[in-house]
Amino acid sequence: MSVRDIIILGCSSQQPTRFRNHGAYLVRWNNEGLLFDPGEGTQRQFIFADVAPPTVTRIFISHFHGDHCLGLGSMLMRLNLDKVTHPIHCYYPASGQRYFERLRYCCIYKENIHVVEHPVKKAGLVEDDGKFRIEAAFLDHGVENIGWRITEPDTVKFHKEELKKLGIDGPIIRKLEEEGKICWNDRWVHIDEVSHVRPGDAFAYVVDTRPCKEAIELALGAKVLLCESTYLDEDRAMADEYRHMTAKQAALIAKEAGVKTLILTHFSARYRDPEVLGEEARTVFPNTLVAEDLRRFPFPK
Numbered sequence: 628m629s630v631r632d633i634i635i636l637g638c639s640s641q642q643p644t645r646f647r648n649h650g651a652y653l654v655r656w657n658n659e660g661l662l663f664d665p666g667e668g669t670q671r672q673f674i675f676a677d678v679a680p681p682t683v684t685r686i687f688i689s690h691f692h693g694d695h696c697l698g699l700g701s702m703l704m705r706l707n708l709d710k711v712t713h714p715i716h717c718y719y720p721a722s723g724q725r726y727f728e729r730l731r732y733c734c735i736y737k738e739n740i741h742v743v744e745h746p747v748k749k750a751g752l753v754e755d756d757g758k759f760r761i762e763a764a765f766l767d768h769g770v771e772n773i774g775w776r777i778t779e780p781d782t783v784k785f786h787k788e789e790l791k792k793l794g795i796d797g798p799i800i801r802k803l804e805e806e807g808k809i810c811w812n813d814r815w816v817h818i819d820e821v822s823h824v825r826p827g828d829a830f831a832y833v834v835d836t837r838p839c840k841e842a843i844e845l846a847l848g849a850k851v852l853l854c855e856s857t858y859l860d861e862d863r864a865m866a867d868e869y870r871h872m873t874a875k876q877a878a879l880i881a882k883e884a885g886v887k888t889l890i891l892t893h894f895s896a897r898y899r900d901p902e903v904l905g906e907e908a909r910t911v912f913p914n915t916l917v918a919e920d921l922r923r924f925p926f927p928k
């Protein structure tokens with residue numbers, strides 16, 4: 628099975644600190660690399676994380692505040708330097724097209740990579756290419772800012788014992804999967820007699836927003852919600868003013884959406900140890916983890 632994990636390349640908010648780089652998150656999933664919001668210095672964080680940049684197949688930009696996109700140009704140039712041959716799909720708010728282009732062509736370089744632009748104009752389904760279903764929602768941040776929900780396809784899980792009882796194996800199983808039923812020993816065997824459907828997992832990404840119903844909808848039943856928690860609840864007035872969230876508010880979203888795991892990120896520089904934000908969130912949503920630069924979180928099936 629291919630590797631499935633979430634690598635934190637940075638977890639600061641607007642201002643990086645000695646311990647936290649600008650945000651950037653790599654989700655390695657079903658032989659792809661989904662990179663979210665490459666902030667400044669992301670290229671170098673790949674080296675520290677011991678991950679080869681060509682792992683990246685898709686780049687998601689939530690919005691065009693600097694901490695979420697300043698590393699886009701250098702990441703694309705790095706992929707160019709590495710001569711990647713697969714397309715790089717980029718998803719971002721359509722209203723930021725000029726910022727996307729400026730970042731993409733901010734300096735001299737000869738572009739050889741194949742960048743596929745996906746400017747997103749409206750909420751809902753962005754793309755379903757059979758590998759991932761990508762959905763977008765506009766959040767509450769004062770500028771157009773997209774939260775993402777990525778879902779893998781459902782898969783069929785065969786019951787080995789049932790197959791064995793019927794004497795079905797090898798290429799016959801594939802035929803059954805393709806055709807839905809096969810004639811076997813003078814009777815029809817239907818796929819649902821010997822299998823069940825395993826719903827694909829969902830990953831939700833919500834940063835830079837006040838709490839809103841769109842964030843909850845995006846995260847409904849997700850396996851993992853990677854969510855901002857810029858402030859502690861004692862600083863809620865500031866969170867509200869700058870259209871961000873507190874750790875407690877992030878936990879309430881996770882709880883209401885019924886996610887399995889919440890990972891907090893996008894921490895204000897005022898908190899030296901973001902574990903305090905984790906403690907606050909766990910009072911509402913116990914299965915809360917706290918991002919840390921270069922930390923890897925498993926994303927098991």
Ligand SMILES: [Zn+2]
Pocket residue numbers: 640641692694695835893
């Ligand atoms: Zn931010």
Ligand SMILES: [Zn+2]
Pocket residue numbers: 690692768835
């Ligand atoms: Zn922002």
